[in-house]
Amino acid sequence: MILIVVLMVSTRRFKQGMYNRADFSERMHIILRYDLLALFFITLVFTKLIYFNAPIIIYSIAEIMMLVCITILLPRIEPLITNRILVFFTVVFILEQIFSLTLKETLLQRFLILTTAILLLLFLIYQIRNKVFESSGWPSFVKYFRRIMIIIMIVGLLSNLIGMVYLSEIITFGCVNIVFITLVILTTASILQVVFRLLIQSGPAQKLFIIQHHSVLIQKKWERFINFTVWVTWIYLSLNYLYIQEPVTEWLVNAITNRWTIGSIDISISDVLLFIFTIWFSIWISRFIRFILEGDVLPRFSLPRGVPAAISILTNYAIVGFGFFLAMSASGIDMTKFALLAGALGVGIGFGLQNIVNNFISGLILIFERPIQIGDVVDVSGITGKVKRIGIRSSTIRTFTGSEVIVPNANLISNEVINWTLSDKLRRIEIKVGVEYGTDPKRVLDMLNQIAVGHDKILKDPEPFVLFLGFGDSSLDFELRFWTANFETWMSLRTEISVSIYEAFEKAGITIPFPQRDLHIKNHGDLISGQKSSAGTPKSEKSSDVVSKK
DSSP, X not given: OHHHHHHHHHTTTSHHHHHTOTTOOHHHHHHHHTXXXXXXXXXXXXXXXXXXXXXXXXXXXXXXHHHHHHHHHHHHHSTTXXXXXXXXXXXXXXXXXXXXXXXXXXXXXXXXXHHHHHHHHHHHHHHHHHTTXXXXXXXXXXXXXXXXXXXXXXXHHHHHHTTOHHHHHHHHHHHHHHHHHHHHHHHHHHHHHHHHHHHHTSHHHXXXXXXXXXXXXXXXXXXXXXXXXXXXXXXXHHHXXXXXXXXXXXXXXXXXXOEEEETTEEEEHHHHHHHHHHHHHHHHHHHHHHHHIIIIIGGGSOOOTTHHHHHHHHHHHHHHHHHHHHHHHHTTOOGGGHHHHHHHHHHHHHHTOHHHHXXXXXXXXXXXXXXXXXXXXXXXXXXEEEEEEEOSSEEEEEETTSOEEEEEHHHHHHSOEEETTSSOOOEEEEEEEEEXXXXXXXXXXXXHHHHHHTOTTXXXXXXXXXXXXXXXXXXXXXXXXEEESOGGGHHHHHHXXXXXXXXXXXXXXXXXXXXXXXXXXXXXXXXHHHHTSOTTOOOOOOBOOOEEEO
């Protein structure tokens, strides 16, 4: 509460500059424009939640003041809601408050309850016809819930007409309060989302790496948390206003705590739910801590390459493992029986789980020894790509063609692996080129060396050098060798240098030859006919001209 107050008050100093920001939504502009009113509304909401023992008249005044704030704010946040319909509901709500405070067990009370029910029924019908709230994030739920409330209100009207006044009072006033808390929760959720958006865009928050790189993701997670909290709060309060929260809670508790005995196994639904929740919560906590470690904590330390990933993975394993044993203990499972389970697991390993255990141990070796690390470019069994993940059983390599290859960890330990970026990202590039015979070799060596030395992406240490490989069948063969510091762009750099070599040779008049072969063809038909001619007078052998084929 104090954080919300301080944040919203501090925004007044730079509010005018925020109006012009392109990343601000219309809802954020509205909350900033009416920041004092929003602050007053949030104060009323939290005050009502904190002070449980305040007099009823104080609660009534606070709720009416909340409706006044909602009447001003909500039509600007939700365009389908008009001030008139909110004023109409405010009148209905004030009538309900007057009835609950003054009139008891009178004919006038019965008439006024009937009037309130009719007005609330008209309010709900108006919402359905104008599709109010269907752009607020809960369209499907609101649509069905309002129809259910209309049926409930009809039951309340009929109860009043046949003399069941107490039932009619519970239904009518309960539905009025449910509509009220729906409006309060919707407005509160909108304000809290804007406050959180302001918080992550403030100066101190922007110093965090996770805010700088993952602000959109964090905002989505916060919105999901707000929506979940809204649902839980709304359901609890709705059941409470209809006076069925206690019996429903008691029924649920009895249903999930009822124990089932199957042979020697004694279990309940609560044990299963507790086990599932503990596992889910431990996984969620491990992901959250890993996100914080990788996103903000570990990058601030000068750790060797690969150590942050190892710390993150081991922390994840430790939390999930601890959560698993905690879930087993919390669900009532006897931990002493794990000795038998360990023996059965040993037999299973001996028969068919060797590969799984081998891959698991290999994964631990990869984490501690770090022969490959996340982000390395490796070549495994002819597969070249970048390591994206090192898991418990397998690792994921994303190839340069876009496919993702799942490689068992044992293959990365027992087989040969080429790691192009283990210690650095240096890469040597070789370009072979041939020139026609008659070209001055020294001139070619100088030209290739000048091309490499003059390029800004080629390292000067180690310096590039050119080799005269020898005399080929059709050309004098040379090779240019040079280094680049950026492994990811070596192919594009090789293309640039190759184009530069071609342009330089063409400008200097140096020809790059293509292979030439001499093909000799003999006419075997004439030879055969010559052999069949008269003996002693052999026909002279006829040979074709030499044909040069390029």
